[in-house]
Amino acid sequence: MVPKKDVLLQIKDLRIEGYSDENWIEIVHGVDLTLHKGEVLGLIGESGAGKSTIGLAAMGFARDGCRISGGSIEFDGMELTTTPESDLRALRGSRIAYVAQSAAASFNPAHRIIDQHTEAPIQYRIQKRVEAQEDAMELYHRLRLPNPDEIGFRYPHQVSGGQLQRAMTAMAMACRPDLIIFDEPTTALDVTTQIEVLAAIRDIVDQFNTAAIYITHDLAVVAQMADTIKVLLKGEEVEEAPTEQMLDAPSEDYTKSLWAVRSFKRPQKERPAAADAVPIVSVKNVDAAYGKIQVLDDVSFDIYAGMTVAVVGESGSGKSTTARCITGLLPPTKGEILFNGEALPPRYQDRSKDQLRQAQMIYQMADTALNPKIRISEIIGRPAQFYGGLRGAELKNRVDELLDLIELDPAKFYNRFPPELSGGQKQRIGIARALAAEPTFIICDEVTSALDQLVAEGILKLLDKLQQDLNLAYMFITHDLATVRSIADEVVVMQRGKVVEQGPKEKMFTPPHHPYTDLLLSSVPEMDPNWLTTLLEERGTDSIGEAANV
Amino acid sequence: MGDILQLVLKRLGLGVVTLLVISILIFFAVELLPGDIAQAVLGQAATPETVAALREKMGLDQPAILRYFQWLGGALTGDFGVSLISGERVTEAISGRxxxxxxxxxxxxxxxxxxxxxxxxxxxxxxxxxxxxxxxxxxxxxxxxxxxxxxxxxxxxxxxxxxxxxxxxxxxxxxxxxxxxxxxxxxxxxxxxxxxxxxxxxxxxxxxxxxxxxxxxxxxxxxxxxxxxxxxxxxxxxxxxxxxxxxxxxxxxxxxxxxxxxxxxxxxxxxxxxxxxxxxxxxxxxxxxxxxxxxxxxxxxxxxxxxxxxxxxxxxxx
Structure with missing residues (x-):
């Protein structure tokens, strides 16, 4: 047990209110938290659990529209709830630092990386500019950034996401703080990049014996990083325990349900046995380019009716571009798309209404894919009217039927607007809109990656049920291999615009693999707390920096 | 920097085209105004002969298209013609102002x-x-x-x-x-x-x-x-x-x-x-x-x- 005098941060009965609809509503309901020097605490929970809000409160900070309404936050003997703003400011960046979810958005686009890095040390007169720059390069070295002496002098947009995330961790270290808040630092990254960042964070936190609060919704990630895990639900603590104990024997039902969430798996279907079976969609030797930059190189695969083909790969591998070629948004420069054996016109403008109807799309961000000012009835009704020619009572019946299909009560949702719905409900509306056209083929572009695990599970089950009822074919674009495991029949692995491997799911998950498939598969974090250590040893430390370049 | 230069030149080219379109609009809008310039200059008392003579002198008897190009050609070299009232060169009348x-x-x-x-x-x-x-x-x-x-x-x-x-x-x-x-x-x-x-x-x-x-x-x-x-x-x-x-x-x-x-x-x-x-x-x-x-x-x-x-x-x- 760590002695009491080593307590760095002690939060007691923390209450935070958020302002909405002209009322202050409590969103964090009395959370306690104790953090010792050099300890890493994992905060996990779904969105809306209050993880980030609590993390920021540990810096004495509340976002606009939020306020700390009760409890105490004691940092190294200082009571933050009563400390004046100017003294709090002196604490931020120097003794408590923050690493944000999206480094790409959190670095100021107008300044060079190193100038943002040295801002705090210069302001606190810890170092002069030149010393601070040298120190930054030293940290870039330690975080194994490529060209550490030069990378800081670039602008954020000139550096990749994974590198930026490491540069941001370096920036947080600039004043050698006692505590760093990591707010989902790897959520926006590809699995292969995530590993580098996780390893870098863990190393540097170890080296400087910095305490950290690690916020994430990914259990496997937190298992690698944290000494202790605290589970939150709707602004309340569910339970807290040392990592090993929490993974092996969670005591609360909610925690158990989080642990079990990846278990959904449906049996793999086989292609039709008949030799003359025609795939519903067939991508044949497709090349595509944005301007002069070629993004697809000889992509070919088939999708049969009633089956799900998962297209996986890192960002930039050409998954979404392939979807754009199939839908006709981006005409291929070479090759063709066959639909039930017939070549489709390359441009969607040249396709017939029926050809357009057959292939529909569901998007990643249901938030931006639904017009916030249009009622649900019209969002779903519009394609039914356009393709099916329905109107009046017929149209209303069809919309009700579609709402029933996606398991939302028509009486409740018919007249509502998208902003009144939760993330999972919005995604269901997205599905209903695709179904309204009565398609035979649906492209699902990362449809679950913006959702919490429990909600995502519900969406996957719904998609599976619809596929069985309506004999739909899915092209499932994702970078999440857990999703692939649960829903796919066949897998297409893409890398830099090429298909590197494809085949039935069971075969893809059984070795031997293509080296890139192997890298993808082995990069998916597992619940075992020693997974990262073991993996890094297997790969050899030197390969970490190169993982993204394989 | 080459990209920016190219972009600026492209915009500049577009600006010239826009200006050309505007010059057409300005010239023919003035053409559309009711009344006759020579008549306006000479006043009510002028005889038809003197009006016709002035029209010829001012080039108003030529087709509008031709006059437009003459005017545009002049404008490009900084010559906007002569004021109808004072007889002063337009360039001189305007530049000081x-x-x-x-x-x-x-x-x-x-x-x-x-x-x-x-x-x-x-x-x-x-x-x-x-x-x-x-x-x-x-x-x-x-x-x-x-x-x-x-x-x-x-x-x-x-x-x-x-x-x-x-x-x-x-x-x-x-x-x-x-x-x-x-x-x-x-x-x-x-x-x-x-x-x-x-x-x-x-x-x-x-x-x-x-x-x-x-x-x-x-x-x-x-x-x-x-x-x-x-x-x-x-x-x-x-x-x-x-x-x-x-x-x-x-x-x-x-x-x-x-x-x-x-x-x-x-x-x-x-x-x-x-x-x-x-x-x-x-x-x-x-x-x-x-x-x-x-x-x-x-x-x-x-x-x-x-x-x-x-x-x-x-x-x-x-």
């Missing part, structure tokens, strides 16, 4: 632009405080009042009652620069009052728009003081909209000053244009319109280039 207008516009801009941007930054920093509201009300009041009204108020208080500044901005060739600034202060101040609100409010809005960005939150979480968050982290990313609204107001300072010139009897191009319209002195009207159009296009081009230059993604390509 245009320089006066440019001077007044620069005078007003030099005061208004820094004040608007600094005020905009301050009200963004002190948003939703009393200062913010007072600044908003004052600038909105000044933009909502007609220019001639503002001008007369200023004359009443700063010229008639206190005698600090002359009420009439008459110019002479032998006065010193200091005296020039003194004499033209009231018209310049009137213009400042008219354009400040727009630029200030855009600066405020552009900055506040960025305050919800993750990088602003990051700066605050690094312990950066509030004024520095605004000046160093928000302002550099807010330039594009600010530059555009500044350019729009600069164009207004050159092309929209007729009323102010009349109130202060200032010998600028606006007054010349109004006189020329009432006297049907078409060569001057056409030349003024073309100059105004060119001003608008050039300033918008400058704003485009300015926005590009403040965007680090374009300044420092990957």
């Amino acid at each position: 245009f320089i006066n207008t440019l001077f007044l516009a620069c005078y007003a801009a030099v005061i208004a632009v820094p004040i608007s941007i600094i005020l905009g930054v301050i009200v963004a920093l002190l948003r939703n405080t009393l200062f913010d509201r007072v600044a908003n009300v004052v600038t909105l009041t000044s933009i909502s009042s007609p220019e001639f009204f503002l001008g007369y108020i200023l004359i009443l208080y700063l010229a008639v009652k206190t005698n600090y500044f002359p009420a009439i901005a008459s110019l002479s060739t032998d006065m010193s620069f200091g005296e020039l600034l003194h004499r033209t202060f009231l018209p310049a101040l009137t213009l400042v009052l008219v354009v400040t609100a727009h630029m200030m409010r855009m600066t405020r809005a552009a900055i506040i728009n960025l305050l919800a960005s993750p990088y602003i939150e990051m700066a605050r979480l690094k312990g950066v003081p509030p004024w520095k968050v605004i000046v160093k982290h928000a302002l550099p990313n807010a330039w594009a909209p600010i530059i555009n609204v500044v350019a729009l107001n600069l164009a207004y300072l050159i092309t929209g000053v007729v009323l102010v010139e009349v109130v202060f009897v200032y010998p600028g191009i606006g007054q010349l244009l109004v006189d020329a319209v009432s006297k049907r002195d078409f060569p001057i009207v056409q030349a003024c319109c073309l100059i105004f159009a060119a001003t608008f296009i050039l300033l918008n081009l400058a704003a485009d280039v300015g926005s590009i230059l403040t965007n680090p993604r374009l300044r420092h390509p990957k």
Whole structure:
């Protein structure tokens, strides 16, 4: 047990209110938290659990529209709830630092990386500019950034996401703080990049014996990083325990349900046995380019009716571009798309209404894919009217039927607007809109990656049920291999615009693999707390920096 | 940098095309005006023979298309023809006046632009405080009042009652620069009052728009003081909209000053244009319109280039 005098941060009965609809509503309901020097605490929970809000409160900070309404936050003997703003400011960046979810958005686009890095040390007169720059390069070295002496002098947009995330961790270290808040630092990254960042964070936190609060919704990630895990639900603590104990024997039902969430798996279907079976969609030797930059190189695969083909790969591998070629948004420069054996016109403008109807799309961000000012009835009704020619009572019946299909009560949702719905409900509306056209083929572009695990599970089950009822074919674009495991029949692995491997799911998950498939598969974090250590040893430390370049 | 140069040249080319289209519009709009120029020049008493003779002398008997190209060719070499009333060369009639207008516009801009941007930054920093509201009300009041009204108020208080500044901005060739600034202060101040609100409010809005960005939150979480968050982290990313609204107001300072010139009897191009319209002195009207159009296009081009230059993604390509 760590002695009491080593307590760095002690939060007691923390209450935070958020302002909405002209009322202050409590969103964090009395959370306690104790953090010792050099300890890493994992905060996990779904969105809306209050993880980030609590993390920021540990810096004495509340976002606009939020306020700390009760409890105490004691940092190294200082009571933050009563400390004046100017003294709090002196604490931020120097003794408590923050690493944000999206480094790409959190670095100021107008300044060079190193100038943002040295801002705090210069302001606190810890170092002069030149010393601070040298120190930054030293940290870039330690975080194994490529060209550490030069990378800081670039602008954020000139550096990749994974590198930026490491540069941001370096920036947080600039004043050698006692505590760093990591707010989902790897959520926006590809699995292969995530590993580098996780390893870098863990190393540097170890080296400087910095305490950290690690916020994430990914259990496997937190298992690698944290000494202790605290589970939150709707602004309340569910339970807290040392990592090993929490993974092996969670005591609360909610925690158990989080642990079990990846278990959904449906049996793999086989292609039709008949030799003359025609795939519903067939991508044949497709090349595509944005301007002069070629993004697809000889992509070919088939999708049969009633089956799900998962297209996986890192960002930039050409998954979404392939979807754009199939839908006709981006005409291929070479090759063709066959639909039930017939070549489709390359441009969607040249396709017939029926050809357009057959292939529909569901998007990643249901938030931006639904017009916030249009009622649900019209969002779903519009394609039914356009393709099916329905109107009046017929149209209303069809919309009700579609709402029933996606398991939302028509009486409740018919007249509502998208902003009144939760993330999972919005995604269901997205599905209903695709179904309204009565398609035979649906492209699902990362449809679950913006959702919490429990909600995502519900969406996957719904998609599976619809596929069985309506004999739909899915092209499932994702970078999440857990999703692939649960829903796919066949897998297409893409890398830099090429298909590197494809085949039935069971075969893809059984070795031997293509080296890139192997890298993808082995990069998916597992619940075992020693997974990262073991993996890094297997790969050899030197390969970490190169993982993204394989 | 090569990319930016290419972009600027492309915009410049587009600007020339736009100007060409506008020249067509100006020329034929004037053609469409009812009545006959020769008749107008000679008055009611003229005999048909003298009118016909004048028409021939002025080239009005030739087809419009031909005259357009003649006019355009002249305009390209700086020759806009001859005033119908005074017989003076249009270029000479306009150049002095245009320089006066440019001077007044620069005078007003030099005061208004820094004040608007600094005020905009301050009200963004002190948003939703009393200062913010007072600044908003004052600038909105000044933009909502007609220019001639503002001008007369200023004359009443700063010229008639206190005698600090002359009420009439008459110019002479032998006065010193200091005296020039003194004499033209009231018209310049009137213009400042008219354009400040727009630029200030855009600066405020552009900055506040960025305050919800993750990088602003990051700066605050690094312990950066509030004024520095605004000046160093928000302002550099807010330039594009600010530059555009500044350019729009600069164009207004050159092309929209007729009323102010009349109130202060200032010998600028606006007054010349109004006189020329009432006297049907078409060569001057056409030349003024073309100059105004060119001003608008050039300033918008400058704003485009300015926005590009403040965007680090374009300044420092990957």
